[in-house]
Amino acid sequence: MFDLSFIILPLTLLATAVMAASASVQAHRADMDAFGATVLAIATGMGGGTLRDLFLGNTPVFWITDLRYMMVAIPVALLGFILASRMPSGNGQRLAMLLHLDAIGLALFTLTGLQVALAAGVHPMMAIVLGCITGTAGGMIRDLLCNMTPSLLKEDLYATISLVGGGIYIALLPSLGETPAFAISFGTMLLARIIVLARTRTSDAA
Amino acid sequence: MFDLSFIILPLTLLATAVMAASASVQAHRADMDAFGATVLAIATGMGGGTLRDLFLGNTPVFWITDLRYMMVAIPVALLGFILASRMPSGNGQRLAMLLHLDAIGLALFTLTGLQVALAAGVHPMMAIVLGCITGTAGGMIRDLLCNMTPSLLKEDLYATISLVGGGIYIALLPSLGETPAFAISFGTMLLARIIVLARTRTSDAA
Amino acid sequence: MFDLSFIILPLTLLATAVMAASASVQAHRADMDAFGATVLAIATGMGGGTLRDLFLGNTPVFWITDLRYMMVAIPVALLGFILASRMPSGNGQRLAMLLHLDAIGLALFTLTGLQVALAAGVHPMMAIVLGCITGTAGGMIRDLLCNMTPSLLKEDLYATISLVGGGIYIALLPSLGETPAFAISFGTMLLARIIVLARTRTSDAA
Numbered sequence: 001m002f003d004l005s006f007i008i009l010p011l012t013l014l015a016t017a018v019m020a021a022s023a024s025v026q027a028h029r030a031d032m033d034a035f036g037a038t039v040l041a042i043a044t045g046m047g048g049g050t051l052r053d054l055f056l057g058n059t060p061v062f063w064i065t066d067l068r069y070m071m072v073a074i075p076v077a078l079l080g081f082i083l084a085s086r087m088p089s090g091n092g093q094r095l096a097m098l099l100h101l102d103a104i105g106l107a108l109f110t111l112t113g114l115q116v117a118l119a120a121g122v123h124p125m126m127a128i129v130l131g132c133i134t135g136t137a138g139g140m141i142r143d144l145l146c147n148m149t150p151s152l153l154k155e156d157l158y159a160t161i162s163l164v165g166g167g168i169y170i171a172l173l174p175s176l177g178e179t180p181a182f183a184i185s186f187g188t189m190l191l192a193r194i195i196v197l198a199r200t201r202t203s204d205a206a
Numbered sequence: 207m208f209d210l211s212f213i214i215l216p217l218t219l220l221a222t223a224v225m226a227a228s229a230s231v232q233a234h235r236a237d238m239d240a241f242g243a244t245v246l247a248i249a250t251g252m253g254g255g256t257l258r259d260l261f262l263g264n265t266p267v268f269w270i271t272d273l274r275y276m277m278v279a280i281p282v283a284l285l286g287f288i289l290a291s292r293m294p295s296g297n298g299q300r301l302a303m304l305l306h307l308d309a310i311g312l313a314l315f316t317l318t319g320l321q322v323a324l325a326a327g328v329h330p331m332m333a334i335v336l337g338c339i340t341g342t343a344g345g346m347i348r349d350l351l352c353n354m355t356p357s358l359l360k361e362d363l364y365a366t367i368s369l370v371g372g373g374i375y376i377a378l379l380p381s382l383g384e385t386p387a388f389a390i391s392f393g394t395m396l397l398a399r400i401i402v403l404a405r406t407r408t409s410d411a412a
Numbered sequence: 413m414f415d416l417s418f419i420i421l422p423l424t425l426l427a428t429a430v431m432a433a434s435a436s437v438q439a440h441r442a443d444m445d446a447f448g449a450t451v452l453a454i455a456t457g458m459g460g461g462t463l464r465d466l467f468l469g470n471t472p473v474f475w476i477t478d479l480r481y482m483m484v485a486i487p488v489a490l491l492g493f494i495l496a497s498r499m500p501s502g503n504g505q506r507l508a509m510l511l512h513l514d515a516i517g518l519a520l521f522t523l524t525g526l527q528v529a530l531a532a533g534v535h536p537m538m539a540i541v542l543g544c545i546t547g548t549a550g551g552m553i554r555d556l557l558c559n560m561t562p563s564l565l566k567e568d569l570y571a572t573i574s575l576v577g578g579g580i581y582i583a584l585l586p587s588l589g590e591t592p593a594f595a596i597s598f599g600t601m602l603l604a605r606i607i608v609l610a611r612t613r614t615s616d617a618a
Contacts, residue, residue: 030355035366050261055462057471059263064332126476140557145346147355149442149559160447236561241572256467265469270538351552353561 013072015108018101019045020073023142024080025098030146034081040145041077042070047138052113052130056120096197102139103193107186110135110162114169128166135162157196165189219278221314224307225251226279229348230286231304236352240287246351247283248276253344258319258336262326302403308345309399313392316341316368320375334372341368363402371395420524425484427520430513431457432485435554436492437510442558446493452557453489454482459550464525464542468532508609514551515605519598522547522574526581540578547574569608577601 020041027037046063053061063069113134117127136159143150151158165185172181226247233243252269259267269275319340323333342365349356357364371391378387432453439449458475465473475481525546529539548571555562563570577597584593 039365054260054466055471055473055476057263057469059261059265059471060326060328061261064261064328064336067329067331070332070335120472122472122476123479125479126482129482130476144350144556145356147353147559150557159451245571260466263469265467265471266532266534267467270467270534270542273535273537276538276541350556351562353559 011108012112013068015105015112016045016069017072017076018098018105019109019138020077021080022098022102022105024077025084026142026146028081028084034078037081038074038077040142041080042073043145044138044142045069045073047141048109048134048136049113049116049138051137052116052134055130055133056117056122058116058120099197100194103190103197106135106158106162106193107165107189109138110165110189111169111182111186114166124170128163128170131166131169132159132162135159157192161189161192161196164192217314218318219274221311221318222251222275223278223282224304224311225315225344226283227286228304228308228311230283231290232348232352234287234290240284243287244280244283246348247286248279249351250344250348251275251279253347254315254340254342255319255322255344257343258322258340261336261339262323262328264322264326305403306400309396309403312341312364312368312399313371313395315344316371316395317375317388317392320372330376334369334376337372337375338365338368341365363398367395367398367402370398420527423520424524425480427517427524428457428481429484429488430510430517431521431550432489433492434510434514434517436489437496438554438558440493440496446490449493450486450489452554453492454485455557456550456554457481457485459553460521460546460548461525461528461550463549464528464546467542467545468529468534470528470532511609512606515602515609518547518570518574518605519577519601521550522577522601523581523594523598526578536582540575540582543578543581544571544574547571569604573601573604573608576604 023041023044024037027040032040046069050061050063053059110131114127114131116134117130118124122130139158140150165188168188169181169185172184176184229247229250230243233246238246252275256267256269259265316337320333320337322340323336324330328336345364346356371394374394375387375391378390382390435453435456436449439452444452458481462473462475465471522543526539526543528546529542530536534542551570552562577600580600581593581597584596588596
């Protein structure tokens with residue numbers, strides 16, 4: 001945790017911001033107002049970590065004791081909502097940008113969730129599962145609140161990438177140590193997700 | 207807590223009853239039977255406080271250790287369901303009555319949730335958030351179970367009133383003490399909600 | 413717990429498997445892929461017990477500390493999904509089989525949930541409620557994730573059977589002891605559910 005801690009916190013806050021931004025764009029599509037977008041952004045950005053903390057019994061959950069998560073998510077959500085309402089629709093470039101930022105969030109939340117689970121003394125196999133929950137549950141809650149079937153359940157290469165990334169981290173941790181394992185796992189997840197997104201765009205365009 | 211405790215408990219039970227009644231009317235609209243209405247009423251009346259307790263780690267959650275909440279919610283839900291199935295539809299007066307009772311529930315749950323959070327040693331800013339969750343999450347769960355996008359996400363003057371009311375309580379508490387802060391915050395939230403409801407009805411009628 | 417413990421564990425794992433299998437069939441209908449089916453199966457098979465553990469404060473929740481639940485649910489879900497995708501549709505016999513297996517799950521989860529609640533020192537009336545939550549919440553979560561109104565809310569003889577079965581167990585426990593109370597309650601719930609299913613099929617066929 002030593003070498004990484006000073007980089008993990010800003011990255012986690014960045015991931016929370018990214019998830020919040022993507023949620024507020026979706027809120028705009030679902031005809032919500034600025035307040036609804038903020039609630040949705042908070043639920044999306046903190047939902048995965050909240051479930052992880054509840055399942056582990058880490059209470060009060062992380063965002064109650066550390067106000068910074070709310071203080072990052074709320075302005076980002078409002079900003080995202082304002083930008084989304086001024087965007088010309090049908091362009092798709094901003095959606096693509098958000099999907100790539102969302103991929104950063106998936107990779108970061110997976111790894112920070114996994115580390116919290118390991119620190120709680122959980123079996124490594126289960127820590128991978130809890131990392132995946134941390135990385136993906138926020139998006140599931142977002143889709144439920146928007147009254148949609150969670151896209152996670154229909155897109156197999158989202159959560160699978162999280163599980164594989166968690167497995168890579170656990171496999172490399174004993175020999176390489178935390179920082180290299182984190183970096184390789186993070187890079188692999190990000191790259192895999194970018195390839196999936198590129199293929200989806202290509203097949204959509206065809 | 208001294209002066210208020212003897213009035214807060216009956217008011218909380220009243221709020222639970224009110225939320226349960228409003229849920230059972232919605233259950234009737236959604237074609238549920240009496241049992242479904244009861245489940246929906248329990249989830250609506252106790253959902254907000256349950257989430258608050260889970261997030262804080264106050265377990266077992268309040269309704270497990272205090273049976274009175276169930277014993278109030280269940281008969282009220284059944285009564286509400288029976289009345290709703292005998293009501294002539296299209297009148298709107300009973301819906302209006304329920305919306306006003308729901309406003310009482312919103313104000314009461316916000317303040318009792320806030321007090322529970324403060325008693326747990328939470329930062330005042332976060333206590334306002336937990337008060338808002340206590341006041342509004344029951345209705346969100348109700349809408350989710352009815353397979354609707356939560357109205358909270360589309361109606362900005364519901365949760366906002368809860369947050370403002372919580373802010374008033376926190377602001378007045380140091381100088382005025384608990385009872386006046388409670389009374390002023392409660393009155394403000396109720397009045398604000400009644401004004402919003404009156405305006406909505408006027409604009410619907412126009 | 414003595415006489416029963418060696419039979420309860422395999423039965424609980426069987427119930428988890430049964431719930432997982434039924435969820436994966438529903439996942440196939442809802443156009444999910446194999447991964448979505450697995451997630452849905454896990455949420456269905458473990459959702460009820462997870463809520464029970466969270467409400468009681470039994471954390472980490474059961475499936476984090478006992479890996480066997482995941483190790484049963486995942487292969488069963490995949491198997492169920494593969495079988496469902498190769499089944500000719502419109503036959504109905506396999507659906508009937510699953511509904512009967514689901515009845516076993518309802519009865520077993522109700523009783524094991526009730527026992528966990530009693531062991532946590534909960535009032536017997538509330539233990540019946542927690543048994544019902546353990547038995548039925550998994551199916552509610554499954555329906556929510558499939559973006560359907562939970563069938564529990566529209567079918568009164570599902571959760572009611574769970575509550576009655578719990579009541580029978582609590583009523584017989586002092587005089588008969590655990591094993592006979594468990595057996596009679598289990599048999600009653602299973603029989604009642606089979607009768608309801610038979611009547612529903614007859615009235616559908618008519």
